[in-house]
Amino acid sequence: MHPYQRILKYIGHYFTARNTRGFGVHSPFMFQFVQNVLGEKHYFYVFTEIEKLRKSELQNAEAVHIKDFGTGEDRESTVKDILKKSVNTAKCGQLLFRIVHYFKFQNVLELGTSLGFSTSYLASSSSEVKCTTIEGSSEIANRARRNFEKLNLKNIELVVGNIDDVLPDIVAKKEKLDLVYVDANHTQEATLRYFEMCLAKIHNDSVMIFDDIHWSEGMEEAWNKIIAHPAVTSTIDIFQYGIVFFNKNLNKKHYKVFY
Ligand SMILES: C[S@@+](CC[C@H](N)C(=O)[O-])C[C@H]1O[C@@H](n2cnc3c(N)ncnc32)[C@H](O)[C@@H]1O
Numbered sequence: 001m002h003p004y005q006r007i008l009k010y011i012g013h014y015f016t017a018r019n020t021r022g023f024g025v026h027s028p029f030m031f032q033f034v035q036n037v038l039g040e041k042h043y044f045y046v047f048t049e050i051e052k053l054r055k056s057e058l059q060n061a062e063a064v065h066i067k068d069f070g071t072g073e074d075r076e077s078t079v080k081d082i083l084k085k086s087v088n089t090a091k092c093g094q095l096l097f098r099i100v101h102y103f104k105f106q107n108v109l110e111l112g113t114s115l116g117f118s119t120s121y122l123a124s125s126s127s128e129v130k131c132t133t134i135e136g137s138s139e140i141a142n143r144a145r146r147n148f149e150k151l152n153l154k155n156i157e158l159v160v161g162n163i164d165d166v167l168p169d170i171v172a173k174k175e176k177l178d179l180v181y182v183d184a185n186h187t188q189e190a191t192l193r194y195f196e197m198c199l200a201k202i203h204n205d206s207v208m209i210f211d212d213i214h215w216s217e218g219m220e221e222a223w224n225k226i227i228a229h230p231a232v233t234s235t236i237d238i239f240q241y242g243i244v245f246f247n248k249n250l251n252k253k254h255y256k257v258f259y
Contacts, residue, residue, distance in 0.1 A: 013214075013256060037102045091259075094121060105178035109133075111163050111194055113144045136162050180202075187222075
């Protein structure tokens with residue numbers, strides 16, 4: 001999708017989405033979620049620690065050898081460039097933290113670690129959280145591991161490998177998945193494949209979050225197929241993320257919220 005098209009879509013989202021005060025969201029569960037999670041402003045101490053690390057890594061010009069899973073080729077980059085181009089903003093990371101914190105989730109799975117910033121947010125709300133994250137580029141994974149050490153996060157299992165190869169085994173070994181955050185291979189096929197694989201361990205209160213649902217026509221098609229899936233009840237599109245609920249007490253309804 002051309003960047004201009006994405007900007008137009010974003011403007012469209014701005015004008016059609018509800019705000020985070022929850023007006024017009026009739027389901028009490030969803031209303032509470034919109035107000036208390038998307039609309040929450042409370043700043044946690046750990047946010048400062050993670051953002052301090054981001055600030056220092058943004059100065060880091062060290063070279064990193066990366067495997068590009070899109071083209072299949074290897075290329076060179078730098079820590080600061082990876083951070084600028086591939087890592088989500090503080091606001092998005094903090095939303096991941098708030099979701100884990102609000103639902104007191106413990107079994108968290110992330111696809112696409114990169115330098116570990118979103119992982120750090122996912123793992124930081126409690127030491128009870130068991131966060132598994134998968135990264136295919138070993139040099140990037142080593143950087144992420146160092147970042148977890150700097151933040152003293154001991155509840156993260158970092159698996160290095162191609163998601164297509166390692167995910168079936170990881171899902172099979174999990175008793176259940178409370179939260180799955182998908183931010184890796186942004187193609188329709190891979191997104192739907194990972195969604196289907198993770199469904200095996202999803203329960204009534206689970207949440208799945210898909211990154212970049214408006215990145216391309218393919219990602220939008222994947223999102224539309226996910227929201228139409230019979231296991232999915234309500235969803236929220238905040239443009240950057242698509243948030244999926246499986247709670248059978250919810251009506252099948254799809255919200256757009258400006259976050
Ligand atoms: C957008 S970045 C993740 C950003 C991270 N979630 C954050 O916001 O901090 C995507 C990562 O997924 C990895 N990736 C993409 N396809 C993959 C695959 N098939 N297997 C393993 N890792 C993959 C890339 O190497 C890249 O580091």
